[in-house]
Amino acid sequence: MEKKAEKRRIVLVPFPLQGHITPMMQLGQALNLKGFSITVALGESNGISSSQHFPGFQFITIPESLPVSVSEMEAFGPVEFLLKLNNTIEASFKECISQLLIQQGNDIACIIYDDLLYFCEAAAKEFKIPSIIFSTTSATHKVCCCVLSKLNAEKFLIDMEDTDLQNKVVENLHPVSFKDLPIRGFGPLERFLVLCREISNKRSACGAIINTASCLESSSLTLMQQEFGIPVYPLGPLHITASTRSSLLEEDRSCIEWLNIQKPRSVIYISMGSIFEMETKEVSEVANGLGDSNQPFLWVIRPGSKPLPEEVSKMVSEKGFVVKWAPQKEVLAHPAVGGFWSHCGWNSTMESIAEGVPMICRPFDGEQKLNALYIESVWRIGILLQDEVERGEVERAVKRLIVDDEGAGMRERALVLKEKLNASVRSGGSSYDSLNELVNYLKTEQK
Numbered sequence: 001m002e003k004k005a006e007k008r009r010i011v012l013v014p015f016p017l018q019g020h021i022t023p024m025m026q027l028g029q030a031l032n033l034k035g036f037s038i039t040v041a042l043g044e045s046n047g048i049s050s051s052q053h054f055p056g057f058q059f060i061t062i063p064e065s066l067p068v069s070v071s072e073m074e075a076f077g078p079v080e081f082l083l084k085l086n087n088t089i090e091a092s093f094k095e096c097i098s099q100l101l102i103q104q105g106n107d108i109a110c111i112i113y114d115d116l117l118y119f120c121e122a123a124a125k126e127f128k129i130p131s132i133i134f135s136t137t138s139a140t141h142k143v144c145c146c147v148l149s150k151l152n153a154e155k156f157l158i159d160m161e162d163t164d165l166q167n168k169v170v171e172n173l174h175p176v177s178f179k180d181l182p183i184r185g186f187g188p189l190e191r192f193l194v195l196c197r198e199i200s201n202k203r204s205a206c207g208a209i210i211n212t213a214s215c216l217e218s219s220s221l222t223l224m225q226q227e228f229g230i231p232v233y234p235l236g237p238l239h240i241t242a243s244t245r246s247s248l249l250e251e252d253r254s255c256i257e258w259l260n261i262q263k264p265r266s267v268i269y270i271s272m273g274s275i276f277e278m279e280t281k282e283v284s285e286v287a288n289g290l291g292d293s294n295q296p297f298l299w300v301i302r303p304g305s306k307p308l309p310e311e312v313s314k315m316v317s318e319k320g321f322v323v324k325w326a327p328q329k330e331v332l333a334h335p336a337v338g339g340f341w342s343h344c345g346w347n348s349t350m351e352s353i354a355e356g357v358p359m360i361c362r363p364f365d366g367e368q369k370l371n372a373l374y375i376e377s378v379w380r381i382g383i384l385l386q387d388e389v390e391r392g393e394v395e396r397a398v399k400r401l402i403v404d405d406e407g408a409g410m411r412e413r414a415l416v417l418k419e420k421l422n423a424s425v426r427s428g429g430s431s432y433d434s435l436n437e438l439v440n441y442l443k444t445e446q447k
């Protein structure tokens, strides 16, 4: 039976860190534009200070025993934090949904939750509400999690002492080899694999939404579909379909005026996303290398970052432009920007490709190395810097990207991908069609 879309409400449960909130809010806006009402369920420590950016969205609070913040995650370690969070918050989420059902006359079309928050599934099951998993990372990463979820930690660690096994390509996942599986930065492997099993377990979910596009990751999407065995909806890049102002920090737009007076494709934009920061030694090497390259640079140094040594700070503000938080999508779209020095978070990766900007990849942890591998070896639109970097290497990388023919080739390929990504969200494109399939599913009574 068809129900009028505008009467149907969707509950979104984002993981409240910037890299997760942004795509979830974009998804909310895309579904709102298709006629759904949106409720966002957030813990008390959510970082979103007001709902004014999202007119028409309803916000509800899940009382939580464990505040979600970078410092809290660092204190427990991310794996223990997530396992504990999922264990402790289930009951209060059920209570929230039960209240909401009373308010909504029992009509909730679906609960869509960040894949890190698998506790949501229990409430969906109890109240017989369809649920959909939302993944904010790449399809390749999801497939790697499925691979990891089937491993035995002890055996894997012994296997990884053998170089041949380290370099063995993961079945159907070329060029990802076993040493590339994203396990670093998560503490003891055994506990991390427990988390992978929880996250890869679809439980009773009816589908999985992922913020990627088939032109980027067609074969990984096929594998993901096989692994999950439920419909997979690749809707990305969501930031093109539905841009929202979801920054948790205030954007400093003065950098756009500065970009306006720089030469076309000359500027290196440097940002490490919303969580990670370089060590002081690396900042100093990067700053000096950038200075030696004679290319202008725009650098995001977030509030609370380690203070720069005085001479570095002086040089950076003389030769470049520093902001605490940039309007990143606008920066990447600016004609003066020639390259993006990035930690390769998935949002930054897609935002860069969507503007045809080639990258210098300096990944930290988790799936960022996997994204960097794809940027350098699969899409061939960037340069990966590994191990310790020193100023000479930084200078060479910047020149290769901005000045040399090699960089021009990367830019050309990035521009081809830009076209493909933009086409995927236009009428008849793969992500556009996927969104319509999802909407048709949500509009139909599922109970």
Ligand code: UDX
Pocket: 018, 019, 020, 022, 136, 137, 247, 271, 272, 273, 274, 275, 276, 300, 324, 325, 326, 327, 328, 329, 344, 345, 346, 347, 348, 349, 351, 366, 367, 368
């Ligand atoms: C986290 C993880 O670290 C990342 O690996 C995962 O893929 C997503 O979740 P984060 O590290 O913050 O995300 O990186 P990223 O995914 O790139 O997201 C950062 C977001 O902040 C981007 O949407 C970017 O546009 C925005 N941003 C960053 C700004 O708007 N201004 C800035 O100055 C810096």
